[in-house]
Amino acid sequence: MRLALATVLALLVVTSPAAAQDDYEPVVGGGSFNAAPLMESGRYRDTLLPTEYLYYAFRLEPGQRLHVTANADMPIQDFQQLGLSDITANLHSPTRSRYISSPEYDVRGNFRVEGDPPLDITGPTVTAEEDTRNRGPWLGPGVAYLAFYAIYTGAGGDPPRAEVPFHFEVEIQGTAQSTPTPSPSPTPSPTATATPEPVISEEDGVEPAVAAGFGVGGLLVGVIGGILLRRRRT
């Protein structure tokens, strides 16, 4: 019995790290807003260096909001030995300004490692109302950002260049109320930058449904034409 128990425990010990890791998809955050990969709800893992930022982008429609949980994957002694006090997370609006916490939601928080309380933050629900403010976060639809930053409190010297593995889960909560009209000229945008992906404009392209319609129409014309020709011959 003891042997069986020991075997089961050994198996658990052997398999648990891999199993836990398998649940999280490896991703690579961007070092700036502009380099942030556009992602969807999911469980992810990445690494970051002390004092450096990682950004991830998420599209939000009216009625939706971001919910994020996270924790780091290293022993607390190693975490502190790097001179880190915490990893902080902030949610940024499409204008890149940080959202501001309110009684209904908390858009900023810290986390360290398993065993400590995990990060658990939630952004504001995106509104369809027109923005008329002249500064601050944008509460309307668009691409919002999640940013992680490892707070370095080490004494003197440059922060160590050591990767801190962490995992996080992002859930886009709520049902999109409506799809905002695509901009006529895709955001003057990210453009002029070193990194953004090319934006494919389909303004001169052909919608598959339209093409299919033409195809079916052509087919009908062909069939009718064929029948008529056949009848004339007979």
Place this chain on the structure above:
Amino acid sequence: MRVLLFVAVALFVLPATAYGQATDTRNRALIVLDSSKSMNKDAGNGGTRLDAAKQAVSEVVDRLPAGAPVGLRIYGSKVAETSREEACKDTELTIPVGPLDKEQLTGAVNALNGKGRTPIGNSLLATPDDLGSAEGRRSVILVSDGGDNCAPPDPCEAAREVARQGLELTISVVGLQVSERARRQLRCIASAGGGSYSDVQDAGDLGDELAALLARAYRAYEPSGTEVEGTTAKGDGPNLSAGLFQDTITVGDQRWYTLEVPQGRRVLASVTAIPPYESGGGSTFRTELLATDGGDVAFEQGLLSGGRTATELGRVETHSVRTSGATDGGQYLVGVFLDSGNLEDVPVALELGIQFLAEGEEVGLTREAGELATPTPTPTAADQPTQTLTVEDDSGPPGWLILVGVAIAGALIGLAAAFILGRRAAT
């Protein structure tokens, strides 16, 4: 008929969207690959572990940025494990670190046969020389299916020694179907080398893991956009169109930029200040938007902290100033100020995002969802105007021609069908 077939195929082959990741090709990566005898073991899917590594590498090379500096060190591929002394010296820099040559890299890996022992410690000790001392981050990515069996040197101690040699070198490890004992050793290497450790069980996972590690190796942390130089005199600043720009500012200084806003558009300026990670102290950072008549439209300000002193709010500060609605157009000014404070007197990077919003236009980046952890070649930083591509660019005939083609194809098929069916009915 061929043309019609092309048209039909073209309708269904939509252009793939590439997703960008900032890439710094000053950074270098070295893959250290296990080719010991144990790599000949069945990986559980019909092939060996070495087959899994070959497949993973061949998949990864297409996901690497063009010209990315990468090298390959292989151990255990030449000397049979029976000769311990010689087998433990069997580690070789097969491809020196240099711009990616996909064929060379895949060719070298595909030619491997699992043969010898696992001299991880000796291999790690060679990596600083392999990667050189030029500016940029250096990443070692070790892929192994087991622990070192040649110690001394102890591989974990070797990793520590390597890490001590330079602040800009990290060692990450991928364990391929490893035992718990080997995992402990490989984790120790990653921890001592300032890198990460991950377990993989098959070629697909290994490919994803390698792609992510290499993307991290080349990850850039610098602002991007067209380089501009704001002026200290209001009204003399460079004229910015919509898009992203970058500049720098120092403590006690200000930067002015001019915006020529089209009529009916709403002005939106996002300004991000990024002090160097090694800086300390803090100063007040302010952004102003002034209207055509010089009147204030909006301003924001906050504390900007250096990397050594930043707390929960981090060391990056972003302001967003905008008109409250569409404007009559004209000249607007954006001013950025970094007040005297105790922020160390070092250049602070600025990233400016300018938008002239038409009615109904979406704010911020417009991107489609796409693949994860996929590094792709990116354009160089400066002087890159809009990267908006149109489908018609080099990708086929215009839309109306496609529709006419499809309609004609449909008609021809219909005619043919009618005739064939008619004949059958007649007979």
